[in-house]
Amino acid sequence: MPDLNQELLPGTLYLLVLRTLSAGPLHGYAIARRIQAVSRDALRIEEGSLYPALNRMLAKGWLAAEWGVSETNRKARFYRLTAAGRKQLQRESAGFERLVNAIGLVMKEA
C-alpha cells in the first residue's frame, strides 16, 4: 500500500476533512474510512493525527460536534460543517486548485 499519508501536503488534512463533511455529519472513524474509500485506499489518515486535527478545527469554529448513535447502534460523536467551515472549504479548495494546476504546469513544461 503506497504510504501517501506520510506525505500529505501540509494543511491538506483540513481540506480533506472539510470536503468529506460537506456531504453530511460523520463520526471520526467514518471520516477516516470515507477518505480512504473515496481515494481508493490511496490516502490513509493516521488516527493519531485525525483527532487532534478535528479538535483544532472545532477550536477554530469550522466544525461543530454533537453526540448521536452510530450505524452499529453505538454512542458516537458526529462532526458537521459550520457556516465558517463551509467558507473555509471554499477558500481551501480554490487554493488547492491553483496549487495543483501550478504543479501540473511545471510537470508538463519543465
Next chain:
Amino acid sequence: MPLFKKARFDAALEEEMRLHLETRAAELIAGGLTEPEAWAQARREFGSPLRMAEESRAAWGWTWLDDLWRDARHAVRALRRDWGFTAVAVASLALGIGVNTLVFSLTAEFLFSEPSVREPGTLAELVVGGDNQIPIREYRFLRDAGVFEGLAGANPMQEANWRAGETTRRLFVTRVTDNLFSVTGTPLLMGRGLAKNDVEAAVVSHRFWRTRLEGDPAVLGRALALDGRPHTIVGVLPETHRTLTGFGYSPDLYLPITLDRGRVALYGRLPSGVDHAAARERLRAACAEMDRVFPDGNRKWSSEVAVNRLAGIDRLRGGFLPTVSAFFAVLMGAVALLLLIACVNVAGLLLARSAARAQEFAIRMSIGAGRGRLIRQLLTESLLLALAGAAAGVALNLLSARLMNRAVFALPFPVKLSIQPDLRLLLYASAVAVAAAVVSGLLPALRATAVSAAIKSGERQVSGRGRLRAALVAGQLAVSVVMLALAALSVRNLTLAARLDPGFDLRRTAWAQVRLVPESYPTPEAVRAEVSSTLDRLRATPGVASASVAYFVPLNDHFSSRAAMIYSDLLPRGERIEHAWNAVTPDYFATMAIPVLRGREFTAGDREGAPAVAVVNEAMSRKLFGAADPVGRRIRIGERAERIVVGVARNSKYSTLGEVDRPALFEPWLQLGGGRATLNYLVRAAGSPAALVRPLNAALLEADPASAIEVKLMSDATAFALLPSRAGAYFLGAIGLLGLALAAVGLYGALAYSTSRRTREIGVRIALGATRGRVLRLVFGEGFAVVGGGLALGLAAALAITRPLARFLIPGLSPSDPTSYAAVCVVLAAVGAAAALRPALRAARIDPMQAIRYE
C-alpha cells in the same frame, strides 16, 4: 482549565477512541483475523493514544494550565518521596535566598529608604552655593521668595541636656523651623507636630518615648527639662518614622529653632506642575537675588544650586557615601555568589537524582511523552523547590530583620533601622527564586531527557554525567574559594587593625564628653573660664596624671579633616594640603603620650593676646619645610594670620586607623576655643583609668551640675574606628563560612553519588585483589582532584577579584596576602578530606560478592 471541563473532555475523547478501535477491530475480525490479533493491529494502527490525547487537548490551548497542575502534583509527590534530597535542597536555597533578601533589605533601608513624609515625590532637598545647609537669615529670604509651596529647614545633629531627677543626659536633637511638620506632612503616632508660635515644645521619637518615658500613654503635655528650661511634649512619632536625614539617623527629639544662630538643611515642597528641573531654575534666580541683597565676598549662593530627590541615587553623592555604597556593593556581590553556590548545589542534587530516574524518563518517553513535556515537569519540580526555598528564606529574613531593627549600633549618634517586609522584597525574592529554578533546573532537565533518549536506544552514558558533576562541584568550590578569600582577608584586616598602633596611648587614658547648657555660657570667654577651672579640678582629682581639652578626639570624629592652602617660610607659594586639624589645650600631647620630637607643646602662655603659635606633625613638617627644622618658622593657613611653629609631634592616627603619615596641624585651644558647647576632656591616669571613671564623673558634675556628662575609657572609644573593619569581617566572614558549608555539601554529594555509581567497579577491583587502602586512595584521589581543580580556579579568580579591595584594607595588608590565602587552602583541603571521608569508607567496605551480583 476548570477540572470538571477537563474530565468531560477526556471522557469524550476516550469514548471516541474506544468506538474507533472497536469498529476497526470488528472490521478486521470480519476480514479473518482472530480477536486478539485484530485488537493488536487496531491499536498499532491507532498509534500512541497518549500523544493523541495530548495533542487534542493542546488544540484548545488549555494544556499548559492543566499540565502545570498535574506537574505540580506530580512534583510534590516526587519531592516527598525523596525527602532527604528535598530537605538539603530547600535548606541550601533558603540560606541563599534568606541571606540575599536580608542584604537587599538592609541595603534598601540604609541607602534607599524614603523618609516618612506626605508625597515624597514632590518634596525636594536643596543645595545652594554648593552647600546643603545655609544660615537662618538666608533661609528666611528663600522661604519668602515663593519658589516653593513651602520651604522648611532642619538642623540635625544638635544636642540638648535633659535633666531627669539627679542625672543629666545628652540627647540628640533635630531643630526645625516652625513650618517643617506642615510642609513635610510627617505622620505622628499621637499629638501634633511643631507649629507656629511653639517655643518650648518638643516632639519625641518612639524609641525615646518607650525607653526613657516608659511608654507613658498620657505623655502629651508632660514637661521635659531641656537645657534648664521646661519643654512641653506635643507629639510622639510612630515607630516606623524615618528621618529626612536618612541613613537610619534617628534623633531623640525634634525642637523648634528659637535662635537666629546655626544653619539649616532645606526641604522644599514643589508647587503642583513644577518639576525638579524647573524648580532649580527658579531657585537659582532667587539665589541670584539673594547674592545682591546679602553680598558676601567669599561665595555666591547662586553658584551651585540643586533640587534633589529625597531618596535614591541623588542622595548617594559625595562625602563618605561612595565608600559605604561600595561596601554594600561588595556585600551584594558576595551574597549573590552565595546564592550561585546554593543553585549549583541544587543543580548537582537534581542531576544525581535524575540518574536514578533515567529509567522512569525512558519509559515515559517511549509511551509518547514529549521531551519538552518532561523538561517542563523537571522545571516544575525545581520551581517548587525554589518557591519552598524562597518561603523559608523570607521567613529567615523576617526573623533577622526583627533582630536588626532592635540592634544598637556602635556609632557616636543614634541610628535605628526600621526594615519592613515590603513588595520590593517579595518581588526580589520571587525573581531570585525563579532565576534559581531556571539555573538549577534547566541543566539537569536537559541532561536527564537527553540521557533517557540514549537509554532508549540501548546505550548507557554515565561517565559524561560524572564529569559534568565534577565540573559543577569544582566550579562551586572555586566560587567558595573566592568568598573564603574575601572572608579571610576581612578577618585578617580586623585582627591587624585591632592591633594597629594608633600613635597615642589607649591604656592609661579616659575621655569625658561634657555638654554645657549653651544659654548659661553666652560668650567664648565664659566657656574658657569654665574649662580652665574644670581642668584645675580634674588635675586635683587623685589618680589623675594630667588633663587637657581637645576640639576633636582622634578616631572619633570625621569632621577634623580639612584641606587648605598652607604657606611657609620655605614654601612661599603655598601648597594645598589635606590634613587633620585640632585645637588642644596645654598638656594634650603629654596626656595622649604623643612624643613631641622638637620644640615644645602648648603652654598656658599660648593664650589670647599672646603670639599665634602652632604645632605640626612630622608629615606636615616634611611637606612645609623639607628636612629643615621648622621650630621658630612661620606658616600661614589660607587667608588667616601667620603662626609660629613651636613644636613637631610624632605622626599618629587622626580619623581612621588606615591612614598613613597624614599631615596634621594643631592650634592652641586657648587662642580659639569656646565656641562649642560640647567639650572633650582627655585625662591621663597614673594607674588604671577604669578606677577614674567615677571620680571624674563626680568632679565634672560638681563643676557644673547642669551639664551632661559621659565618661568612657579611651580603649572603648576606638570601637567606632574599628566599625568598618568589624562590619566587613563579620559579614564577609559569615558569608564565606556559609558558602564553604554549601560547597562542602556539594562535594560530599558528588563523591557519594560517584562512589555509589562505581559500586560494581570497586567490587571488581577488590575481588581482583585491590587492598582497602587502594580503594580509599581511589576515592580520596577523586575528591582531591575536584578540590584541586576548584582551588586552582578559585585562587586565580580571587587574586583578580580582590585587587580593587585594597582601598578597604589597612596599609600593609596586601589583597594577595599570603597568610590569608594559605588559610584558605588549608581550610579547603580539610573540608575536602572531611567530605570525602564517608564515601571513601563506604567504598572500602564494599563486599565484592554483593557488588558484582548488584544490578
